[in-house]
Amino acid sequence: xxxxxxxxxxxxxxGRQVQLRPLLTEPExxxxxxxxxxxxxxxxxxxxxxxxSSPPVLAVAGLAAAVTAWLMIRRYQLxxxxxxxxxACPLLLPxxxxxLLWLDCSRKHTWVLPDYRQFGRYWTAPPNRIYGAxxxxxAALASRSAxxxxxxxxLVGTAACLHLDDSACELQRVGVxxxxxxxGIGEIICRHAMLQSRRLxxxxxxxxxxxDQPRAIRIYESLGFKLKERKPIRELGLLITEQRLYEIDxxxxxxxxxxxxxx
Numbered sequence: 053x054x055x056x057x058x059x060x061x062x063x064x065x066x067g068r069q070v071q072l073r074p075l076l077t078e079p080e081x082x083x084x085x086x087x088x089x090x091x092x093x094x095x096x097x098x099x100x101x102x103x104x105s106s107p108p109v110l111a112v113a114g115l116a117a118a119v120t121a122w123l124m125i126r127r128y129q130l131x132x133x134x135x136x137x138x139x140a141c142p143l144l145l146p147x148x149x150x151x152l153l154w155l156d157c158s159r160k161h162t163w164v165l166p167d168y169r170q171f172g173r174y175w176t177a178p179p180n181r182i183y184g185a186x187x188x189x190x191a192a193l194a195s196r197s198a199x200x201x202x203x204x205x206x207l208v209g210t211a212a213c214l215h216l217d218d219s220a221c222e223l224q225r226v227g228v229x230x231x232x233x234x235x236g237i238g239e240i241i242c243r244h245a246m247l248q249s250r251r252l253x254x255x256x257x258x259x260x261x262x263x264d265q266p267r268a269i270r271i272y273e274s275l276g277f278k279l280k281e282r283k284p285i286r287e288l289g290l291l292i293t294e295q296r297l298y299e300i301d302x303x304x305x306x307x308x309x310x311x312x313x314x315x
Contacts, residue, residue: 070208070237071186072244075175081182082172088182088210088225091265092165098264099285099292104150106290116142153287167225175212175225182225183248185209185241187232209237211245213257221249223259226268239271246275246302247310255303263294276300 075081117140167174175182187206212225223245228237249257259277261268277298285293
């Protein structure tokens with residue numbers, strides 16, 4: 053059902069009221085930055101973990117520790133294994149490398165992502181748009197220890213539409229906090245973004261997602277997105293993940309059926 057001001061819709065989902073609406077002001081959009089960037093930050097952590105725990109890195113750390121222990125025994129003629137604790141220092145290489153990789157990837161992407169530094173301004177500048185999903189559930193409010201008079205004040209999901217050209221847009225910044233996953237929030241906010249984009253005249257929508265996000269991929273495929281391209285991502289010669297391009301023809305979708313998923 054449309055809200056009185058026509059800016060969004062309020063629907064019932066698994067016994068909870070959910071409000072879907074565009075975030076029109078910079079402060080409002082900036083407030084959802086952390087949620088919108090959740091997939092990005094999760095991917096960076098995943099990449100850093102995958103590299104630092106790869107067999108070559110673990111093998112180098114183990115070999116360095118063994119060689120260090122052997123050299124210490126030969127040179128200092130140690131009488132107790134407890135005196136070999138410095139030889140364990142190379143074993144700190146994987147976690148140290150993970151931290152350095154995380155910092156390096158974060159630093160690189162702060163310059164690559166156009167919205168990283170000015171999230172609110174970027175997504176409220178037409179023709180880009182960003183949408184939020186809000187709960188008014190008392191249980192959900194209690195879980196966040198929120199104390200406010202506004203019923204729909206608990207942000208539980210975001211989705212943004214990036215203008216590509218007059219006929220195409222890209223679905224980005226789809227994020228749902230871990231404590232609210234499994235409620236169907238990701239699906240309904242994607243449906244809302246697709247429906248609004250169709251009403252704005254876009255005939256095509258595309259999105260990029262990594263192969264490390266099977267739950268998101270299932271949602272996109274269930275909504276009708278078709279796989280168009282696969283691109284392997286490598287770091288330090290290691291296959292880290294696979295970037296996938298999905299696309300859907302919005303013009304061929306039945307708006308009534310698409311909106312039906314929001315009832």
